[in-house]
Amino acid sequence: MHKLTFDIAHLRKYVNGELSSKEMHEVERAAHDDEMLSDILMGLEIEKSEGNPAVSFIDIHHKIVNRTQRKSASSSLLHNRPLQIAASILIILSGLLFWYNQDQHPKTEQTLIADAQQEIIGPSHDRIAEISSTPDSTVKLFSNPDYSPPRETNENIQRHQNLSGNPHSRKLTEQESQILAYTPTEKNIDFNQDLAGTLNLSHPKHENDVIIINTEGQDKYNLMASNQKKQTQPKIADTRVSSNPNTPLSSAQMRARLSSLGLDSQTDLIWGQVLDQRSKQPLAGVEVTDTQNDNVVLTDADGRFLYAANNKKSLKIIASGYRAKEVKAEDGSQTILLSPLEDLLDDIGYESKVLKSGKSIPTIGWEKYMTYLFAEIDKTTEKEYDLSVRMELNKDGRPTNVSIIRSSDKELNAKVIYLIENGSAWETGVDSKNIYLQIKPRK
Amino acid sequence: MKLYNADLPPYEEDTVLLAQYLQENDMEALGKLYSKHAEMVYYVCLRYFKEEEKSKDAVMQIFEELITKIKKQDIKSFPKWLYVVSKNFCLMDLRSKKGKEEISVDEFVEFPISMHQEESYSEKEGKLSSLEQCMEKLPEKQRVTVDLFFINEHCYKEVVEITGYSMNEVKSYIQNGKRNLKNCMDRADA
Numbered sequence: 001m002h003k004l005t006f007d008i009a010h011l012r013k014y015v016n017g018e019l020s021s022k023e024m025h026e027v028e029r030a031a032h033d034d035e036m037l038s039d040i041l042m043g044l045e046i047e048k049s050e051g052n053p054a055v056s057f058i059d060i061h062h063k064i065v066n067r068t069q070r071k072s073a074s075s076s077l078l079h080n081r082p083l084q085i086a087a088s089i090l091i092i093l094s095g096l097l098f099w100y101n102q103d104q105h106p107k108t109e110q111t112l113i114a115d116a117q118q119e120i121i122g123p124s125h126d127r128i129a130e131i132s133s134t135p136d137s138t139v140k141l142f143s144n145p146d147y148s149p150p151r152e153t154n155e156n157i158q159r160h161q162n163l164s165g166n167p168h169s170r171k172l173t174e175q176e177s178q179i180l181a182y183t184p185t186e187k188n189i190d191f192n193q194d195l196a197g198t199l200n201l202s203h204p205k206h207e208n209d210v211i212i213i214n215t216e217g218q219d220k221y222n223l224m225a226s227n228q229k230k231q232t233q234p235k236i237a238d239t240r241v242s243s244n245p246n247t248p249l250s251s252a253q254m255r256a257r258l259s260s261l262g263l264d265s266q267t268d269l270i271w272g273q274v275l276d277q278r279s280k281q282p283l284a285g286v287e288v289t290d291t292q293n294d295n296v297v298l299t300d301a302d303g304r305f306l307y308a309a310n311n312k313k314s315l316k317i318i319a320s321g322y323r324a325k326e327v328k329a330e331d332g333s334q335t336i337l338l339s340p341l342e343d344l345l346d347d348i349g350y351e352s353k354v355l356k357s358g359k360s361i362p363t364i365g366w367e368k369y370m371t372y373l374f375a376e377i378d379k380t381t382e383k384e385y386d387l388s389v390r391m392e393l394n395k396d397g398r399p400t401n402v403s404i405i406r407s408s409d410k411e412l413n414a415k416v417i418y419l420i421e422n423g424s425a426w427e428t429g430v431d432s433k434n435i436y437l438q439i440k441p442r443k
Numbered sequence: 444m445k446l447y448n449a450d451l452p453p454y455e456e457d458t459v460l461l462a463q464y465l466q467e468n469d470m471e472a473l474g475k476l477y478s479k480h481a482e483m484v485y486y487v488c489l490r491y492f493k494e495e496e497k498s499k500d501a502v503m504q505i506f507e508e509l510i511t512k513i514k515k516q517d518i519k520s521f522p523k524w525l526y527v528v529s530k531n532f533c534l535m536d537l538r539s540k541k542g543k544e545e546i547s548v549d550e551f552v553e554f555p556i557s558m559h560q561e562e563s564y565s566e567k568e569g570k571l572s573s574l575e576q577c578m579e580k581l582p583e584k585q586r587v588t589v590d591l592f593f594i595n596e597h598c599y600k601e602v603v604e605i606t607g608y609s610m611n612e613v614k615s616y617i618q619n620g621k622r623n624l625k626n627c628m629d630r631a632d633a
Contacts, residue, residue: 008482021597021601024598024599024600025592025596025597028592028599029593032621036483036522036523039530040483043486043487043490043498046490046493047489055485055495057481057485059499060502060503061478064477064478064481064506065478067470067474067503068471068473069470284524297531298531298534300516300531301516302516308538386587388586405575405578406587406590433572434572436575436594438590438591
């Protein structure tokens with residue numbers, strides 16, 4: 001965590017160049033230590049370079065509110081078990097009615113059965129019936145007899161058959177008529193195939209039971225809430241049922257998770273968990289790099305990562321504060337232990353903090369000292385120059401072991417060393433064994 | 444790093460909203476929590492997708508992911524966690540769509556989570572001296588820019604002015620210089 005915090009407004013000022021040099025440096029330095037900040041800055045810079053006006057987030061907030069309210073509005077219907085059963089009955093009923101109508105025309109028995117099945121089953125597992133109940137709210141029904149325990153299905157059919165003789169023999173409730181109005185006949189139902197993707201079935205009261213069904217669609221996934229029975233066992237390939245959030249995922253489950261991302265099935269899946277060797281705690285946000293092509297994935301909060309590779313080379317695991325490790329890329333599970341770097345220098349920004357706190361200074365003060373250096377060097381050259389010098393202070397505060405780390409003009413090196421060694425003494429600070437000095441006049 | 448609108452009370456509100464969702468399944472609480480950080484998610488997405496509309500869509504897709512993911516993990520810092528989820532979403536999307544070669548390691552910013560530790564002076568000295576040796580090994584352009592930025596605390600703009608390199612060059616030299624320094628320090632430690 002940083003001492004400095006920035007909000008988006010401040011960062012926008014940075015991107016627009018409205019901050020002072022010091023403030024800019026603050027942001028830049030913080031971004032070096034904070035990937036999130038750095039990503040946000042890059043996002044803001046992209047926005048600026050596109051020349052678009054700042055995005056209005058009212059739109060997005062509105063969508064979020066809509067999304068959350070729609071869920072709670074629809075949940076009252078979805079929670080209503082009797083109503084759900086009624087809905088299933090009506091769906092099946094209408095299917096049979098359709099069949100019944102078809103029956104007027106001469107057909108072979110086989111075709112009739114086929115038709116009936118088609119109509120009764122309704123939406124196949126990767127289809128979603130989206131039924132609008134009122135203009136301003138949407139009720140989504142997920143109808144799939146495959147998922148219903150057989151007993152229930154039989155019961156539904158039986159009850160339906162009882163009704164089918166005279167479907168209008170009793171007065172329908174308001175809700176029922178509403179549903180009936182949208183009972184899936186071919187006209188009313190709108191199978192939205194674009195929604196094929198990942199379905200997420202979760203019972204609001206059994207929040208740990210989440211079933212994610214990948215239907216291998218290419219399009220964006222849609223999330224559905226449904227009041228399916230808890231014991232329901234999905235029969236489709238690529239499903240994952242996690243009944244306990246703490247249960248580690250099996251290989252097949254991880255595979256399912258990956259394939260729900262739309263990757264092809266032929267890629268090799270490598271997955272694992274990165275832990276601290278000593279504490280055995282998971283490490284989040286660790287970079288897992290494919291040494292072959294430099295692709296990177298990050299571990300999640302549980303230290304897990306998943307990587308799809310077309311070739312099995314090695315993966316490099318890099319985490320700040322830990323010794324980087326290379327592992328062989330193999331299918332299936334691996335646990336990778338990273339050993340913490342005890343004497344880690346996690347970034348060189350660290351050093352300047354040291355320098356700041358109690359660093360050595362020339363006894364005559366920086367301003368005079370630099371003026372002295374520049375004036376003396378200017379006697380030797382008219383060209384621009386830029387040198388970095390490293391030195392130590394002896395116990396009297398005299399610079400010793402002066403060396404030129406970097407120089408724009410090698411001919412100046414000896415002169416600069418001479419000037420420093422014979423210039424002002426220094427007040428010794430914590431950095432006295434390693435003082436860096438840049439000598440470059442500001443224009 | 445926390446990113447909040449100035450008028451919102453910080454960290455505690457996240458924790459409260461998160462607990463509300465986890466315990467009561469209160470979608471509105473989750474919506475409120477996510478709304479607070481939606482801007483962050485948007486700009487992270489924009490940084491990877493470089494498309495406004497796609498990034499807006501992604502904000503909603505990530506929200507959908509969140510609804511289930513959030514229950515499976517023990518979240519200590521919501522913004523940090525959300526950032527990792529968002530970034531992973533973007534990277535996964537890019538990889539599945541564009542093919543592998545287009546995401547190079549250079550696109551990723553290094554140093555995910557920094558951990559500053561208190562150390563004794565002697566340890567610091569040891570590091571400083573190996574740092575110095577590493578500095579010497581850097582290519583000149585990296586050395587100059589790293590020096591100006593980290594040691595002399597100039598902002599990028601000033602480094603551009605001083606060196607005459609372009610802004611992108613400066614950023615890339617500092618980034619690479621920093622990485623090289625780190626690698627060098629790692630080797631020195633090994």
